[in-house]
Amino acid sequence: MRRLSGAAFLLYFLITLLSPSDGADTLTLDHPLADDGERLISEGGNFALGFFSPTGSDSRYIGIWYNKISVLTVVWVANRQRPVTGSHGSLSVAANGTLVITGENSTVVWSSPSRALSNPVAQLLDDGNFVVREADGNPSDPNSFAWQSFDYPTDTLLPGMKLGWNLTTGFNRQLTPWTNASDPAPGEYTFGIDLRGDPQIFEWSGTHAVWRAGPWNGLQFTGVPQMTSYNKLSLQFFDDATQVVYAFHMIDASLVSRLFVNHSGTVERLVWVKDRKLWNPLWSNPNDLCDTISPCGPNAVCDSSKAPRCGCPQGFQPKNPTNWGFNDGSDGCVRKTGVDCRNGTDGFAVVSGAKLPDTSSSTVEWVGTTLDQCRAKCLKNCSCTAYAQANISGSGSGCILWSTNLTDMRVYGSGGQDLYVRAAAADLGSESSHHRIYLTVITVIIALFILILALVGCRAWRRKKRSRGTGMSGMATSVTERHNDEGTEAKDLDLPLFDLGAVADATGNFSIENKLGEGGFGPVYKGKLEDEQEIAVKRLSKTSVQGVDEFKNEVVLIAKLQHRNLVRLLGCCIQGEERMLIYEYMPNGSLDSFLFDKAKGWLLNWPTRYGIIVGIARGLLYLHQDSRLRIIHRDLKASNILLDMHMNPKISDFGMARIFGGDETEVNTKRVVGTYGYMSPEYAMDGIFSVKSDVFSFGVLVLEIISGKKNRGIYDSSRTLNLLGYTWSLWREGKGLELVDEAIGDSFPKAEVLRCMKVGLLCVQERPEDRPTMSAVMLMLGSDSALLPQPRQPGFVAMRGPLEPDSSTSKQDSLSINNVSVTMFEGR
Ligand SMILES: *[C@@H]1O[C@H](CO)[C@@H](O)[C@H](O)[C@H]1NC(C)=O
Ligand SMILES: *[C@@H]1O[C@H](CO)[C@@H](O)[C@H](O)[C@H]1NC(C)=O
Ligand SMILES: *[C@@H]1O[C@H](CO)[C@@H](O)[C@H](O)[C@H]1NC(C)=O
Ligand SMILES: *[C@@H]1O[C@H](CO)[C@@H](O)[C@H](O)[C@H]1NC(C)=O
Numbered sequence: 116m117r118r119l120s121g122a123a124f125l126l127y128f129l130i131t132l133l134s135p136s137d138g139a140d141t142l143t144l145d146h147p148l149a150d151d152g153e154r155l156i157s158e159g160g161n162f163a164l165g166f167f168s169p170t171g172s173d174s175r176y177i178g179i180w181y182n183k184i185s186v187l188t189v190v191w192v193a194n195r196q197r198p199v200t201g202s203h204g205s206l207s208v209a210a211n212g213t214l215v216i217t218g219e220n221s222t223v224v225w226s227s228p229s230r231a232l233s234n235p236v237a238q239l240l241d242d243g244n245f246v247v248r249e250a251d252g253n254p255s256d257p258n259s260f261a262w263q264s265f266d267y268p269t270d271t272l273l274p275g276m277k278l279g280w281n282l283t284t285g286f287n288r289q290l291t292p293w294t295n296a297s298d299p300a301p302g303e304y305t306f307g308i309d310l311r312g313d314p315q316i317f318e319w320s321g322t323h324a325v326w327r328a329g330p331w332n333g334l335q336f337t338g339v340p341q342m343t344s345y346n347k348l349s350l351q352f353f354d355d356a357t358q359v360v361y362a363f364h365m366i367d368a369s370l371v372s373r374l375f376v377n378h379s380g381t382v383e384r385l386v387w388v389k390d391r392k393l394w395n396p397l398w399s400n401p402n403d404l405c406d407t408i409s410p411c412g413p414n415a416v417c418d419s420s421k422a423p424r425c426g427c428p429q430g431f432q433p434k435n436p437t438n439w440g441f442n443d444g445s446d447g448c449v450r451k452t453g454v455d456c457r458n459g460t461d462g463f464a465v466v467s468g469a470k471l472p473d474t475s476s477s478t479v480e481w482v483g484t485t486l487d488q489c490r491a492k493c494l495k496n497c498s499c500t501a502y503a504q505a506n507i508s509g510s511g512s513g514c515i516l517w518s519t520n521l522t523d524m525r526v527y528g529s530g531g532q533d534l535y536v537r538a539a540a541a542d543l544g545s546e547s548s549h550h551r552i553y554l555t556v557i558t559v560i561i562a563l564f565i566l567i568l569a570l571v572g573c574r575a576w577r578r579k580k581r582s583r584g585t586g587m588s589g590m591a592t593s594v595t596e597r598h599n600d601e602g603t604e605a606k607d608l609d610l611p612l613f614d615l616g617a618v619a620d621a622t623g624n625f626s627i628e629n630k631l632g633e634g635g636f637g638p639v640y641k642g643k644l645e646d647e648q649e650i651a652v653k654r655l656s657k658t659s660v661q662g663v664d665e666f667k668n669e670v671v672l673i674a675k676l677q678h679r680n681l682v683r684l685l686g687c688c689i690q691g692e693e694r695m696l697i698y699e700y701m702p703n704g705s706l707d708s709f710l711f712d713k714a715k716g717w718l719l720n721w722p723t724r725y726g727i728i729v730g731i732a733r734g735l736l737y738l739h740q741d742s743r744l745r746i747i748h749r750d751l752k753a754s755n756i757l758l759d760m761h762m763n764p765k766i767s768d769f770g771m772a773r774i775f776g777g778d779e780t781e782v783n784t785k786r787v788v789g790t791y792g793y794m795s796p797e798y799a800m801d802g803i804f805s806v807k808s809d810v811f812s813f814g815v816l817v818l819e820i821i822s823g824k825k826n827r828g829i830y831d832s833s834r835t836l837n838l839l840g841y842t843w844s845l846w847r848e849g850k851g852l853e854l855v856d857e858a859i860g861d862s863f864p865k866a867e868v869l870r871c872m873k874v875g876l877l878c879v880q881e882r883p884e885d886r887p888t889m890s891a892v893m894l895m896l897g898s899d900s901a902l903l904p905q906p907r908q909p910g911f912v913a914m915r916g917p918l919e920p921d922s923s924t925s926k927q928d929s930l931s932i933n934n935v936s937v938t939m940f941e942g943r
């Protein structure tokens with residue numbers, strides 16, 4: 116509020132009497148809103164409306180902003196072009212039903228178009244919509260609004276707002292970002308729907324298109340493959356006789372998200388992150404060089420992961436090869452051979468993972484259009500140049516046909532769709548038959564070569580084995596060794612053996628684009644087998660000597676283990692020096708990539724997290740007890756928990772696992788492997804590990820899943836406690852719920868969360884004998900919290916423990932004579 120003194124006070128007092136009191140949501144005929152700090156606040160408190168000045172400007176504007184968000188975020192501005200200077204502004208609703216902003220000397224600077232109403236009121240609704248309606252009308256019926264701010268968006272699309280056309284009236288809603296941070300006047304960009312052909316979203320600078328989000332394909336816009344990755348939103352696209360409109364809604368109403376175009380033209384999907392007090396972009400576009408309009412000219416395909424970026428589909432060649440070599444593909448591609456449709460021999464080249472080319476002159480057909488029918492339609496029409504499925508949701512429907520040169524084509528690493536480009540039979544045929552002969556010859560040569568290698572290798576291996584195997588003793592021996600006495604390595608694995616060539620093909624020759632990450636003993640690649648099955652390939656580094664044993668250990672172990680919460684081994688590849696494990700591919704990656712990433716933590720609601728906790732517990736119980744072998748994982752951590760399509764957890768990485776003889780319970784090892792932060796005290800300090808060390812790691816995982824925080828961070832004000840210590844201090848003060856990750860929101864079953872927290876704390880107790888077994892954990896997760904014992908102080912509560920955490924993952928005993936013997940005899 117402005118401070119006023121002396122005589123002005125009386126005036127101020129009068130104004131206050133006549134104005135709505137701060138916090139009302141409605142403006143009536145005799146109660147204008149003055150520019151003295153007053154605001155309308157929507158009923159639920161989500162939005163506020165009033166005068167504001169942008170940063171770096173003294174001009175006053177009427178705007179709507181988030182009332183509960185600490186960073187002033189204006190989502191709508193009324194008088195964008197004509198600000199009020201000085202502090203004389205007021206907003207009122209006039210008797211004829213218009214909203215009027217007046218400045219000095221009562222000059223009107225802005226007014227809204229409106230229909231005549233008998234008793235108009237203006238109301239700020241809780242979804243951020245400012246509406247004019249009859250006083251006795253129904254505020255929840257959009258048809259009763261004579262005017263609404265949602266129809267005149269500025270730079271922000273809120274949940275429930277529509278972008279696009281009312282075809283009955285020809286009314287169009289577009290986003291127009293500000294000129295700059297201090298001037299809300301419409302800037303150079305507009306963002307909206309173009310109705311030509313198959314309707315598309317474009318961003319224009321003036322009349323010139325700068326980015327094309329493309330047509331809606333049933334799931335997302337073809338140019339924004341990341342759109343569906345955030346499952347708290349329901350995205351909608353209506354394309355019928357009455358409207359062509361894009362809109363979205365929040366599935367979880369406690370979350371705040373908006374679509375925003377900033378004044379340099381970047382379109383962003385933002386989510387408010389409460390605990391970091393910032394707007395986090397889930398995606399933003401344009402994103403890379405291939406996102407500029409038609410980056411490679413007609414008929415060319417842009418691929419930002421390749422150099423040069425521009426390429427031609429099969430059957431096409433660069434129009435100007437010289438420029439092309441200089442990374443200038445702007446001339447595009449031309450056909451090698453003209454198509455000849457009368458002949459009926461034309462074929463189609465597939466461009467996979469594509470953003471569909473410009474559809475502004477394409478035709479779309481919806482009835483009776485499977486992909487095959489679509490292909491037949493395209494073949495029949497001489498002017499058809501390409502086709503694609505119009506709606507890839509479900510089993511696919513609809514058909515888009517192009518009859519021009521294809522422009523603005525690109526491909527994505529993931530998330531694109533298949534496009535079929537017409538090509539002359541001669542170009543397709545010759546290429547593929549040459550290719551086939553070539554492939555056959557190479558395959559035969561490689562097969563022969565491999566056969567010889569395998570024979571030689573196998574003999575050498577056996578000889579080596581015989582001379583080594585006699586020295587084996589110890590309680591816990593590696594299973595691989597036992598098995599090798601019986602036959603060749605590959606045979607007793609009883610696993611499909613993959614051919615090196617096939618694996619190389621599947622992973623694009625182990626290309627860097629396909630690399631998923633670097634595991635403990637080598638890189639992991641994503642691959643796609645010939646039958647389209649997706650795989651993850653773990654390739655053992657040739658340099659890592661110790662890894663060879665661990666590799667074999669893992670193969671034999673996992674081959675024997677079958678459980679829905681353990682990652683499934685599909686086979687292995689042992690050829691020459693190469694050792695590889697082939698797993699099922701987990702599309703959602705590892706748990707840590709969700710848990711500790713603020714942008715993705717929202718994807719894990721409480722039921723999902725609880726399912727993950729229970730799933731890990733089941734998997735671990737199976738390892739410890741239910742499988743025929745008794746297995747200690749030894750390196751359980753968030754990055755070793757993989758998530759399948761439905762967010763089911765699967766324990767992975769058994770390279771460190773150990774098998775126990777029937778009645779052994781603990782073993783002392785000289786070689787401590789594992790990850791700091793998850794290791795139990797007795798294991799980290801004395802090298803003693805047992806099932807209870809895994810239970811400790813499980814407890815750490817549970818607390819991380821509840822809190823979304825890493826154990827190794829520091830969380831208390833005195834900066835000494837790690838997550839365990841912090842949880843323990845909260846627990847003892849009865850403030851356990853303060854630990855819960857903000858990303859979970861507010862609506863979660865408190866009792867269940869507290870029970871999980873208690874189980875987590877029981878698992879991380881200092882003394883191994885105090886910790887429950889996994890079967891007890893399973894029981895506890897399903898029982899009443901009051902029946903559980905009270906946890907005692909956890910081990911490793913302070914960051915500065917006896918084992919100074921350098922970045923180490925493993926502490927290797929320097930006394931090891933050679934790595935092989937350490938691995939084999941570590942049980943003694
Ligand atoms: C409605 O009334 C306001 C204020 O009296 C006036 O400025 C405006 O021109 C009127 N609009 C129409 C459409 O009559
Ligand atoms: C308002 O009226 C005063 C006196 O008539 C005049 O001096 C001033 O320039 C006017 N202001 C505007 C913004 O028209
Ligand atoms: C289009 O606008 C008219 C007039 O405002 C309205 O009656 C109709 O419901 C609108 N159509 C859609 C689909 O919103
Ligand atoms: C913003 O744009 C206005 C109008 O174009 C200009 O006068 C002003 O200097 C700009 N401000 C900044 C900070 O660029």
Ligand SMILES: *[C@@H]1O[C@H](CO)[C@@H](O)[C@H](O)[C@H]1NC(C)=O
Binds near residue numbers: 378379381383399
């Ligand atoms: C617009 O957003 C992009 C992406 O977040 C950012 O890089 C750019 O700096 C922003 N532009 C302005 C003017 O804020």
Ligand SMILES: *[C@@H]1O[C@H](CO)[C@@H](O)[C@H](O)[C@H]1NC(C)=O
Binds near residue numbers: 458540
């Ligand atoms: C039809 O296609 C075949 C095979 O590509 C070609 O040899 C033949 O010349 C074509 N016929 C005509 C009339 O173009």
Ligand SMILES: *[C@@H]1O[C@H](CO)[C@@H](O)[C@H](O)[C@H]1NC(C)=O
Binds near residue numbers: 478497498516517518
């Ligand atoms: C072939 O396609 C063009 C362009 O889409 C269309 O105008 C024409 O009617 C089609 N011809 C036939 C026979 O379907």
Ligand SMILES: *[C@@H]1O[C@H](CO)[C@@H](O)[C@H](O)[C@H]1NC(C)=O
Binds near residue numbers: 333510
């Ligand atoms: C796309 O297909 C899905 C599943 O068949 C259907 O539910 C949806 O309505 C379709 N969308 C459009 C825009 O036709």
Ligand SMILES: *[C@@H]1O[C@H](CO)[C@@H](O)[C@H](O)[C@H]1NC(C)=O
Binds near residue numbers: 413518519520
């Ligand atoms: C495609 O582009 C070439 C030049 O690049 C032009 O000669 C040809 O007419 C275009 N074809 C169509 C169908 O627009």
